[in-house]
Amino acid sequence: MSEVAYDGIRRVPPGYLLTTFEYDMDDPIVWPAHRHDEHELLWSVGGMARLEADGRVWAIPPALAVWVPSRVAHQASAERGARVRATYFTEGGPHDDAMPSVVTGVAMTEPLRALLDHNLMGAVDTDARMRVQRVILDLLVPAPRESFELVxxxxxxxxxxxxxxxxxxxxxxxxxxxxxxxxxxxxxxxxxxxxxxxxxxxxxxxxxxxxxxxxxxxxxxxxxxxxxxxxxxxxxxxxxxxxxxxxxxxxxxxxxxxxxxxxxx
Missing domain, CATH: 1.10.10.60 (Homeodomain-like)
Incomplete structure (x- = not known):
């Protein structure tokens, strides 16, 4: 990853803690190396994604996700038919001290997945959405062992x-x-x-x-x-x-x- 683009886009709307983007792949894709000012959780609804950062490679099946702290250079790819989700988190929020400062595997538990889906698709008011987002932050737990990480x-x-x-x-x-x-x-x-x-x-x-x-x-x-x-x-x-x-x-x-x-x- 010799060439790393800086992505200065702010994805989380003002006043919120996080937001999720959907990427459903008709064809294989590679996202070039980049970095940004928001934390990211990369996860999959179906199929396999892969992330590379800090000289390591993580496989991301539906049971696992990968936490990427802000400003850490990374690149990702996904296979044809994969349904990939990228959840972005504001930097400087109440979760900063609790989350790792390095790229880390995260267990994609059923409660965490359900709340991420609800935040993405649920028609709820601002107060309810903020409550959901705070619980999501509480559920982000680093996965045991080293997930599917390869150095x-x-x-x-x-x-x-x-x-x-x-x-x-x-x-x-x-x-x-x-x-x-x-x-x-x-x-x-x-x-x-x-x-x-x-x-x-x-x-x-x-x-x-x-x-x-x-x-x-x-x-x-x-x-x-x-x-x-x-x-x-x-x-x-x-x-x-x-x-x-x-x-x-x-x-x-x-x-x-x-x-x-x-x-x-």
Whole structure:
């Protein structure tokens, strides 16, 4: 993100604490790197979005959101058919001290989603809307663990490897194979990758696989076909890795992601 545009647009109407914009994608989209003076919560009603900031990449399925503090450079993308929502918050409000000063995963709980939807679509008077917005601020709770966050390596050759894996997490090339691609020994690549990302190459690949798996599962693909697509020979290993990260089995996660939502028509 070498070129970062400054977006000086004020989206929250005067006197209010927040506002939400809807983006329903007929085609894939990439929002170029930018920054603005309002905090942002990026979330999804359906499909998968992705956000990159501070050298990290977050997958954003319907169960999670990402909090972006004001003036932090970030870029985002969404797949075809995704229904993405961006909620903007005034800077300097009563929530500033309570919310993180860094980009953070946030649990998209049912009460939080329902109130965001109500604030977006409900025909309520000013006093009622302000009450709803104050409760929304109370419900913004950082998600446990690190959600679906991936640290991107800094070195160009390792960044190339990481980007290739994100594009195809089912790629079965080993560290030795990738080392050959980069002109270095596989063990050297693995050590450098861990230094730059804070996790082993294998751990990083597992998280990348689960990012894609979340997307495919919410599109209705079977657990067996998704596990094979992302490189698992044994679906039970896939289920174990999925449960370790999310606290749920793939089936439980999908049931939650497909629970009824208010219409946005």
């Amino acid at each position: 991107m390596p800094r070195s160009p050759h390792l960044h190339m490897v990481a980007s290739a894996i994100l594009a195809d997490p089912g790629d079965k090339r080993t560290t030795a194979d990738w080392g050959y691609e980069c002109g270095m020994h596989g063990r050297t690549l693995a050590r450098q990758f861990e230094v730059e990302t804070g996790m082993t190459f294998t751990q990083w690949c597992i998280l990348a696989r689960l990012q894609l798996a979340i997307r495919e599962l919410t599109h209705g693909r079977s657990i067996v076909s998704v596990s094979r697509q992302v490189g698992y020979r044994n679906p039970s290993t896939f289920i174990d890795h999925f449960r370790e990260l999310t606290g749920q089995t793939p089936a439980e996660y999908v049931r939650g992601a497909r629970s009824p939502r208010p219409s946005t028509g």
